[in-house]
Amino acid sequence: MRTHFIAIGGAAMHNLALALHNKGYKVTGSDDAIFEPSKSRLEKKGLLPAEFGWFPEKITSDIEAIILGMHAKADNPELLKAQELGLKIYSYPEFLYEQSKNKTRVVIGGSHGKTTITSMILHVMHYHNIEVDYMVGAQLEGFDTMVHLTHENDFIVLEGDEYLSSPIDRRPKFHLYQPNIALLSGIAWDHINVFPTFENYVEQFEIFVNQITKGGILVYNEEDETVKKVAEETTNTIRRLPYITPSYSVEDGTTLLDTPEGPMPIEVFGAHNLNNLAGAKWICQNMGVDEADFYEAIASFKGASKRLEKIAEGKGKVAYKDFAHSPSKVSATTKAVKAQYPNRKLVACLELHTYSSLNAEFLKEYEGALDAADVAVVFYSPDAVKIKQLEEVSYDQIAQSFKRDDLIIYTNPAEFKDFLFNYDLNNSALLLMSSGNYGGLNFDEVKGLIQ
Known part of the structure; x- marks a missing residue:
């Protein structure tokens, strides 16, 4: 079966492309940008597009299934050509x-x-x-x-x-x-x-x-x-x-x-x-x-990647990375680490990165989410707010939403990194919660703080 992926580079999409290739399907795809690890994994199987961009001429009547990724837009040139030819178009779940x-x-x-x-x-x-x-x-x-x-x-x-x-x-x-x-x-x-x-x-x-x-x-x-x-x-x-x-x-x-x-x-x-x-x-x-x-x-299950993932451990120090970003996840994850290390100082850092978490109206849902932490830090990038075309959230709105007087807030990646790398983490558990990377934080460098 011949399949073509519009936006093949996404985490989910490239994995489906690899799965179909392994099943014996003929797979092609396009994307305007593909990052690691998708790029190397597609390249290894010969599925990486020769050049990035959208090419309507790739869409031909012998394609039996077009698989459309969320990264593509409704006016994508390849999608429009597929619709014009009357090809079968599937979403990923479909x-x-x-x-x-x-x-x-x-x-x-x-x-x-x-x-x-x-x-x-x-x-x-x-x-x-x-x-x-x-x-x-x-x-x-x-x-x-x-x-x-x-x-x-x-x-x-x-x-x-x-x-x-x-x-x-x-x-x-x-x-x-x-x-x-x-x-x-x-x-x-x-x-x-x-x-x-x-x-x-x-x-x-x-x-x-x-x-x-x-x-x-x-x-x-x-x-x-x-x-x-x-x-x-x-x-x-x-x-x-x-x-x-x-x-x-x-x-x-x-x-x-x-x-x-x-x-x-x-x-x-x-x-x-x-x-x-x-x-x-x-x-x-x-x-x-x-x-x-x-x-x-x-008994031997260690957890899924980025879900309460231990990234480093040293004498009296440990660091975890977690994908938590919604209020309920942040609260549950923070409580879990504190319960596991009750005699250590818990330094919990949360990046507000998603549409919901950067929405001024939704912020109040975070009340109490970091209460289990001994030191609570929130980082957000004003640039991310602009990219997502949201109304800017203020320092005061964040401070009021978490209802915590000692909340530490950073909006500058360099200042957040400076805090992290100069904080005394002896007898501490460090918890980094985000679906982003704190404006470019190198997690391998964080490991050096612990080990």
Whole structure:
């Protein structure tokens, strides 16, 4: 099958391109810019475009599927040519559904924990040599790509993102998968540039639950009141399996999970990650892995990339990097690190980088999010606000939103770096939370502060 990717360089798109190439498809693609690691990975497989830009002449009538990335615009020259020729145009999630409609689809949804839960499930399957297709939002240890597609595997595990499908398909991605087995981890308002009210955002999850196939399964976190309400009020004829955070303890910096065989040391930590683990266990059991085998496998799970990822450890010092940016994630991650290192000073640094976090109206949602930190630092770039064409947020608005008198705020990358590199981190835990990079912070240099 001949496929062409419009905006092949994205994290998700290039992984799908690699997966299709590995499956034997003929793959071509275009993009106006491609960065590492996408560039090297595409080049290695001979899929890197010869030159960057959009070339309508690449779009010919023998292409059987156009896959359109979110990075492309609705007036993209290649897209317009494909429409003119009447070619079949798929969004990323639409094409994944097309590839999996004869499989058992397991979809992991929720405002937070999706990547971690999906990663836990895949780790367990990999540990027990159970072959499944998958799509996950982070690079995992032991896996070559973030997308894997075959003809023969019975199951496909999909991370169900609620963001939009493509520039010409404004449906949330997870509305397109029609799961047989679904999980809902939590609902906390996000993506306000697309879902302007909390009610509108919650509605997307109601639609998701209603699209589970008849007789299917919904695994849900009943500790989240909104999730519980959505799960219990659906009229869909499905089996509902609630889960809660399992019992655990922390001893000398090690988390011990209570199991039928007694306390078991695990690599991940924090109440939110133990909650994620409980959800992953239910999913794995419904995929044929029994409880004892799940525990055996999960003991060695170290976490997904950028999700509470330990980047360095030295005597009396440790540093973590986390993708957390929404208020609920920031709060959960900060509490987790403090609980793991109760006798150390927690220096928590948050970069406001997303559309939602840089929105003056949304900022108030961050009240109390950094309360577990001993030292709380917020960094944001006024340039990022301008690029995103948002109203500028002020120093005072940020200070008032977090409701913390000792909050340290930086808007200059050099000044933030100067603070970090001159702060005494002895007997401390450093937590860097962002979906960005603090205006160009070199994380390898940060490791040098710790080791």
